Amino acid sequence: MDPAPKLPIRDDTWETLRQLVAFDTTSRESNLGLIEWARDRLAALGASTRLTWDASGRKANLFATVGAGARGGIVLSGHTDVVPVDGQDWDSDPFVATLAGDRIHGRGTCDMKGFLAVALAAAPRFAAARLRAPVHFALSYDEEVGCLGVRGLIADLVANGITAAGCIVGEPTLMQVVIANKGKRTYRCTVRGREAHSALTPRGVNAVEHAAKLVVHIRHLADRLAATEAREHGFEVPFTTLQTGTIRGGSAPNVVPRECVFDFELRHLPGADPDALEREIRDYAERVVLAEMRRVAPEAEVVIETKSEIPGLATDESEALARLGQVLARRAGFARVGYAAEAGLFQAIGIPSIICGPGSIEQAHKPNEWIALAQCEAFMDRLCEELAKD
DSSP, rough: OOOOOOOSOOOOHHHHHHHHHSSOBBTTTOHHOOOOOOHHHHHHHHHHHEEEEEESSSSSEEEEEESOOSSSSSEEEEOBBBOOTTOOOSSSSSTTTTETTEESSSSTTTIIIIHHHHHHHHHHHHHHOOOSSSEEEEEEEEOTTTOHHHHHHHHHHEEEEEEEEEEEOOOSSSTOOEEEOOOEEEEEEEEEEEEEEEGGGGSOOOHHHHHHHHHHHHHHHHHHHHSOOOOTTBBBBOOOEEEEEEEOOOOOOTTTTTTEEEEEEEEETTSSSSSHHHHHHHHIIIIIIHHHHHOOOOTTEEEEEEEEEEEOOOOOOOHHHHHHHHHHOOOOOOEESOOSSSSHHHHTTTTTTTEEOOOOTTTTTTTOOOOOOOHHHHHHHHHHHHHHOO
């Protein structure tokens, strides 16, 4: 009989990751199975636990504390939801953690159940140590659809006076300490004109064409930012970006379309003013596009709705948590990333935050998503040592 393959990580980390991956927590599904499993596991170690729910009761956040005291300590934060596997060509069952050499494949292994597995597997060591400050575990829902769930968790912390000395969000960074990420806003614009037979085009107001004018204006703003905005080096794209992601409208070539809907997004540098850019877009929509439409159709509308907003993160290199992150990760320097994360929401309530976790964002959301976790295990060991120092 062939010997069992040698695991690239500790047995307890492997078993924890296997359990986490087996829960199908695609954002459209409930995450309660995973949350209740994690809650019971931590409660058995003596942790205090609290849940916050979504409106349907199908999803929940978990906040658990190992060690005494509601103040101080470090939050280890991660989201439990994963992106869909629909239409992806996997070589293995995406909801079964599969070992291939030193890689572990499975949906969410990289983004971000790998970090959660290492943190939860380390919980017994935290519980057994004589910590001078607690370790908090924050597990959220619906991060992948706009960082929705963690807002309820954070509101509960504020309402109950629970704070911490710092928060480490374990998004995949290859264990590089990230001190800044861009903020993100997404919008939906609905343009309503007047329907008409195309033989009588001047009697109608073409919603698609007027929406296109606004799309082009948004592109012109993006070009201006790319050409003139002060760079913030360290970001792969060191300026604020705008882009239109979806557009739909009309019913047939011989019908002047009454309605057109498009979605666009803004990813802004931490120091940028997204409100000013939004005002520019709204002003052009009303002053130019809508005014032109209403010359023919007084009932015309241009409605711009904010679908989601995620604040950016901006942590100073001199911040104690940033320096601690370097010590724990054994990595020099700091990074800045363009993707959105929950860290800025923790920072907004006064908890210093960084992003640092195993895996690469290049592997996230893809078929055959994979991770290697050894570096993160050492990171968690060093955190336990730091918090146990006199």
